[in-house]
Amino acid sequence: MRKSPENLLLSEISLLPSRGKKWSVRAAAVFPNSYPVGMSNIGFLTLFARMHDFHQLYPQRFFKNFDVSLEERMPLSAFPIIAASIAYEMDFFNFVDMLRRGGVSVDARQRENSIVIVGGAAVTINPVPLSLIADAIFIGQGKNSIRRIMQVVAENPPGISSKVEILNILSKFDGVWVPAIDKNIPARAIPDDETPPFSEIVSSFSALPNMMLVQIQRGCPFRCPFCATPTIYNPFYNFSFDKIAESFERWANRIFRVGLVGSAIADHPELGNIIDYLNSRKVEIYTSSLRLDRLKPETISSLRLSRQKSLTFAPETASERLKSTIGKDVSLERLIEICEKLSPREIKLYYIIGLPEETDDDVAAIAKDVKKISDALTKTRIVVSVNAFIPKKGTKWGHRKMAPHALLQRRAGILRRLLGNVKNVRLNINYKRRSRLQWAFSCGEDDVANAMLKSKDLNELVKNIRKNRWDI
Ligand code: SF4
Numbered sequence: 001m002r003k004s005p006e007n008l009l010l011s012e013i014s015l016l017p018s019r020g021k022k023w024s025v026r027a028a029a030v031f032p033n034s035y036p037v038g039m040s041n042i043g044f045l046t047l048f049a050r051m052h053d054f055h056q057l058y059p060q061r062f063f064k065n066f067d068v069s070l071e072e073r074m075p076l077s078a079f080p081i082i083a084a085s086i087a088y089e090m091d092f093f094n095f096v097d098m099l100r101r102g103g104v105s106v107d108a109r110q111r112e113n114s115i116v117i118v119g120g121a122a123v124t125i126n127p128v129p130l131s132l133i134a135d136a137i138f139i140g141q142g143k144n145s146i147r148r149i150m151q152v153v154a155e156n157p158p159g160i161s162s163k164v165e166i167l168n169i170l171s172k173f174d175g176v177w178v179p180a181i182d183k184n185i186p187a188r189a190i191p192d193d194e195t196p197p198f199s200e201i202v203s204s205f206s207a208l209p210n211m212m213l214v215q216i217q218r219g220c221p222f223r224c225p226f227c228a229t230p231t232i233y234n235p236f237y238n239f240s241f242d243k244i245a246e247s248f249e250r251w252a253n254r255i256f257r258v259g260l261v262g263s264a265i266a267d268h269p270e271l272g273n274i275i276d277y278l279n280s281r282k283v284e285i286y287t288s289s290l291r292l293d294r295l296k297p298e299t300i301s302s303l304r305l306s307r308q309k310s311l312t313f314a315p316e317t318a319s320e321r322l323k324s325t326i327g328k329d330v331s332l333e334r335l336i337e338i339c340e341k342l343s344p345r346e347i348k349l350y351y352i353i354g355l356p357e358e359t360d361d362d363v364a365a366i367a368k369d370v371k372k373i374s375d376a377l378t379k380t381r382i383v384v385s386v387n388a389f390i391p392k393k394g395t396k397w398g399h400r401k402m403a404p405h406a407l408l409q410r411r412a413g414i415l416r417r418l419l420g421n422v423k424n425v426r427l428n429i430n431y432k433r434r435s436r437l438q439w440a441f442s443c444g445e446d447d448v449a450n451a452m453l454k455s456k457d458l459n460e461l462v463k464n465i466r467k468n469r470w471d472i
Contacts (some may be wrong), residue, residue: 003205005070008035014201015250016052023058025157027051027150028069028076030062030084032094035070038063039206042197042213042261043120043141044085049200050146054154057081064094067101076102080113080158083150086120089441090434092129093458099133107453108135108180113159115166117149124188124232126393126442131179132453135167140175141233142191148173188232191218196239198247202255211257211286214247215239216274220263222291224316224326225396226352226389228442229263241270245277259286266294275302289314289350292334304342311342314350318369319362322355332369336376346381349373353411353431354389354403363411367418374425382424386415388431392442402439404471434458436472440465 003011029048031038038044038061051059060069060079068075076082076099084095095118096106105111118130119138127137138149149170156166171178175189198214219234220227230236248258258278265271265287278285285306290313315330316322323329339347351366370384388408391400403411412429419427440448447468455461465472 002065003035005066005068005073008070008203008205011204012201013203013254016049016200019058022055024056025058025081025154026069026072026074026079027057027059027081027083027153028062028079029059030076030082030095030098031064032084032086032091032098033064033088035063035065035203036205036207039201039203040208040211040213041085041087042199042215043087045199045201045213046143046197047083047085047119047146050143050150051083053147054150056154056157057150062098062102064091064098076104077114081115081117081153083117084120086118086122086130089122089125089438092122092441092452093437093461095130096133096452097457106133108133111135112163115153115158115163117153117170119146121228121232122441125228126444127177127185128445129441129448129452131177131446131449133449135163135178135180136170137177137179138175138189139177139186140189140191142189143193143195143197145173145175145189145191149176190235191233191237194239195243196247198250200250208257208259208286210255211259212248212251212255213259213261214244215261216244216265216268216271217262221267222264222327223396224328226316226326226355226392228392228395231392231394233263236264238268238270241273241277244274248278248281248283255283257284257286259288261288263288264291264294265289266291266296266299272296272298272302275299275306279306284309286310288312291328292330292338295338300338300341308342309344310346310348311339311344312348312350315369316350316352317355317358317362318351318365319358322358322362325357326355332372336373339373339377339380344380346383347373347377348383348385351384351386352389353386353415354408356389356397356400358403358411360411360414363414364418367415370419370425371422374422378424380424381426383426383428384415384419385428385430386412388435390435390438390442398443402436402471405433405436433472434462437462437465440470440472444470 031044060071117136118134167178171181196215199212217238219236220229221236451464
């Protein structure tokens with residue numbers, strides 16, 4: 001059931017200062033997806049928190065399903081500053097739709113008194129689709145960079161200060177692209193933060209209810225050819241145990257669930273200490289996907305004490321040949337052995353179909369592996385999530401083509417047939433024809449940017465992008 005803004009606000013606890021009456025400019029923090037997804041996204045939470053660093057701003061949140069802000073029920077048109085964090089490619093169009101519904105012109109050239117700034121993982125992979133819509137695009141990530149950008153708009157509010165001057169200042173910052181000033185996309189800003197981003201607000205209606213998320217590392221030391229994580233976040237950096245503990249202490253006994261966020265958590269040199277410390281504070285611990293080949297015995301012992309209810313692994317493929325192509329060799333025996341030691345209630349497994357050079361047999365091998373896991377772990381719920389390979393700009397396989405729709409349907413069908421009735425297995429195939437749009441968003445150029453500007457709805461957008469010979 002959809003929750004009202006009042007209910008959502010009541011579900012939250014926050015470390016952020018309340019605004020009272022001493023503010024002068026409304027600033028919108030937009031997450032073009034649902035409230036539960038946004039409130040579990042550390043990038044969006046960081047944007048919203050850093051807006052609070054400036055007393056002049058009254059930061060208010062917008063999610064896909066609401067036409068008004070959560071805090072004051074005001075439409076987007078009442079906000080001179082609109083900043084969006086876009087984590088997923090499919091949210092590009094949601095964002096444009098939110099601008100339209102909020103009474104804000106989607107054409108950057110036609111907006112005079114408001115400024116639209118976008119950032120986030122999807123934008124860092126490919127900022128081009130929003131280049132005619134956003135005034136400024138932040139390519140990169142990091143709390144300090146976000147704070148620097150927010151300081152400019154807080155001290156020079158659009159509508160009072162000249163928009164041209166604001167954009168001129170922003171265009172000189174690392175990683176900030178102002179398409180109206182420069183046709184060339186700048187290099188990504190390299191983050192310089194030494195303190196980890198963490199949730200400064202949590203909600204019981206978040207996708208990860210009442211959980212404080214803390215990013216324990218940035219980037220990834222591996223370079224799987226399909227994955228954009230190193231492209232977006234590297235250089236790889238482990239936040240120190242002390243800084244991670246400090247973030248947790250800010251919540252001082254108000255939070256009892258902590259999610260450790262990172263791409264290579266098992267490679268954090270202080271992971272054992274972090275888990276022991278959280279165990280001693282009697283909090284439930286959740287970890288992002290673990291690379292089995294990197295888990296040390298002492299970490300497994302600490303994890304066992306933490307009694308984690310759910311474990312996540314991303315084998316990606318079950319084919320020996322493809323494992324060596326992508327450089328991720330997750331042994332089935334090791335996975336089963338670790339799950340037996342940790343006895344989680346649930347394990348989540350992530351696989352990809354449509355990888356280059358994949359065959360039907362490679363996909364059938366996934367089902368075979370999952371059945372073996374299900375036979376070995378009869379008391380564990382096994383959630384198998386299957387995504388299609390989508391080429392991403394800047395990755396080793398960014399120039400590859402996405403597998404044709406009919407082929408992906410057939411491969412998904414193989415898994416449905418072989419795994420549909422396995423008792424403790426839930427199969428989620430996250431592929432439909434519409435997912436192909438992600439390919440155009442993550443690799444498209446000016447053709448996609450033009451289509452974004454002129455298309456009034458998603459159907460029209462797909463039609464316009466297809467005209468440019470995209471197989472979507
Ligand atoms: S798939 Fe995982 S291990 Fe590989 S590069 Fe991406 S985040 Fe790193």
